[in-house]
Amino acid sequence: MQVSVETTSQIERRVTFQVPAAEVDEAVEARLKDTAKNIRLNGFRKGRVPMSVVRQRYGRGVRDEVVGELMRERYVRAITEQNLNPAGFPSIEPKVDEAGKDLEFVASLEVYPEVELASIEGTEVERPVVEVSDADLEEMVETLRKQNATWEEVERAAEEGDQVKIDFQGFLGDEPFEGGSAEGHDLVLGSGNFIPGFEDQLVGAKAGEEKEIKVTFPEDYQAEHLAGQDATFKVKVHAVKGQTLPEVDEAFIKRFGVEDGDVEKFRAEVKKNMSREAKQAVDNRVKQQVLEALKKANDIPVPQALVQQETDALKRQAAQQFGLGEDFDVSQLPNELFSEQAKSRVQVGLLLAEVIKSNELDASDDEIRAKVEELAEQYQEPQQVIDYYMGNDQLKTQVKSAILEEKAVDKLLEQASVKDVEMSYQQALAAAQQGDQESEEGEGEEAKG
Template sequence: MQVSVETTSQIERRITIQVPAAEIDGAVSARLKDTAKNVRLNGFRQGRVPMAVVQQRYGQDVRNEVVSEVMRERYVRAITEEGLNPAGFPKIEPSVNESGKDLEFVAVMEVYPQVELTSIEGTEIERPVVAVSDADVDEMIDTLRKQNAAWEEVDAAAADGDQVTIDFQGYIGDEPFEGGSAEGHTLVIGSNSFIPGFEAQLIGAKAGEEKTLNVTFPEDYQAEHLAGKEATFKVTVHKVSSQKLPEVDAEFIERFGVEGGDQEKFRAEIKKNMTREASQAVDNRVKQQVLDALKKVNEIPVPSALVQQETDGMKRQAAQQFGLGEDFDVSQLPNELFEEQAKGRVQVGLLLAEVIKANELDADDEAIKAKVTELAEQYQDPDEVVSYYMGNEELKTQVKSAILEEKAVAKLLEQTNIKDVEMSYQQALAAAQQQAEQDEGAEEGEQASA
């Protein structure tokens, strides 16, 4: 077997492989003899069909079968001998495939890029310092009360925060437009779930009243045929309801798993959960700044096969998130919606793998169990969660990957200048959300300019 490797780009290799004709023709001949033993043709006994007939009938199919097997086997042997690290599957095509001639085929493949890490030394990192106050706990309890509130019909004019039950029909000019009508629709005034200006015009409306609302669709409205247009809605109000907040009593508290309905335990549990949430928001914000800095100074080529794998995974996540069902064909979702973000994820993954390798980072079963125990605290039966994870190798691998990522980020963080910034609980969550939106916007901008 002769092998030549051509470097066509930083991550693409073109391998030309030659296999002696005698090996291929011998394998084809042997395969045809085996085939002849089982051939049944009219006028011949089984196993007595002349080889010339067998060759004419089955020769090409048998040769294709043999050549396909040989190309796969010799490709694997070639990349092993040449020390190549493929990223994804190759494209293999025969260039010479004739009886009596050496088989020649070409395999075009992507390899993992060689990464020489550039330090992020001196990068400024902003780290929020958050303390959950009693006022924050009070506000969270109010939020829980609102989430568990009942709606009680009232004989009064609708106010901000009330729920109205309405029928409506939208018009552009005098013509009703598609998707602009509903019957018995419930709407909370102030929820901002309708077109800007719609909800505010319902303040003061009473049950049985008919109103005409004038609004303008936003310029960036998702339905292009409506974007920026003025519209009129004819609305009939059937019912006005106000929120009836539950009392923070033992019955209410027990809904959240606090036995006995103890107020102090309830507040302590809420504060513990909020502190954990704030800590995660801080960690994510710091981590994202570190990874952004790492990507910025380490532009590396990314194998398209890995990007496609990540894109496919993101499609499956999106289908699950939007409840499209297990049978939904994710190939219907366009790659363009996910590719740029997938490329960024792959880039980060390759860079972090190099950080992990360079620093010889690892995580044993003890570290994995400690991490799982920490995660299990938010469940009702932590011991059961720990046992389930530690008994599942796939889940353990996922946790190990998360631990190694944390360790890699911590190593990178050592190279940076950290500036602590005091923030309230709400500010920390808002900052984390803003960071996520900025990263998403940056990815969309990169995609648009590509």
């Protein structure tokens, strides 16, 4: 077998194969003889059909079968012998496929890029320094109270923070528009769930009152036919409800897993969870900056096969997130909604893999268990979580990958200039969230480019 490899781009290879005619024809002849032993044709006993008849009737199909097997087998052998590292499946195309002639075929494939990491030295990384204060703790306890609040009807006019039960219908001019009406809708005033200006105009309304509300839809409103349009809503207020917050008592505390209802234990547990959340926010913010710097310093080509795999994974994730059901055909979702994010993820994955490889990073069983124990602290039955993870090789592999990624980020951080910035708990969470948004917007700008 003759093999030649042509480099058509940094990550694309074109491999040409030539298999001697005698080898192919012998394999076809042997397969035809095996076929002849088992076929039945009218007028012939089983296994007694003349070879001339077998060749005439089955020759093309048998040759296609043999040639397909040969091409796959020779391809697998060649990628090993030629030290090729394919990313995805090849496109294999026969060029010469005739009896008596050497078989020629071409395999076009993508390979993993060879990465020579460029340093991120000089990159400035802002690392939040956060301490959960007593004021932060009090605010979180209030948030938990509000999340568990009850609503009770009041006789007074609606105030911001109240819940109103309303019927409404929206009009563009004199015509009602689709999706602009509802009955018995509960709306918390000040929640920002409705169009800007809508909730404000219901402050002061009383049960039984009818109001006409005028608003303008935002220019970037998701329904294009409504974007920027002036609209009128006719609203009927059925009830005004005030919020009643629960007391921080034994019954309230037990809802959060503190079985003895002790208030100090509860506050300590809340603060512990907030500290863990703050650490995650800090780590994520630092990681975002490091990975962005890594991508900018290493603009490597990305195999389209890997991008498509990641795109499909993002589609499945989106379908699950929006509750589209397990039977939903994710191919209905357009690739362009996910392709840039997928490309970014693949690029980062390839670069981090090289950081891990070049620094010979690894994670021991003890480190994996410690990470699992850290994750398990978030659950009411941590030992069950630990046993579940440690008894599942796939989950352990995922945890190991997360540890290696953390170690890789720490290695990269050694090259950067790190500036500690004091932040409040809320500022740290907001900074991490803003970093996520900037990353998504950056991917969107890449798509435009």
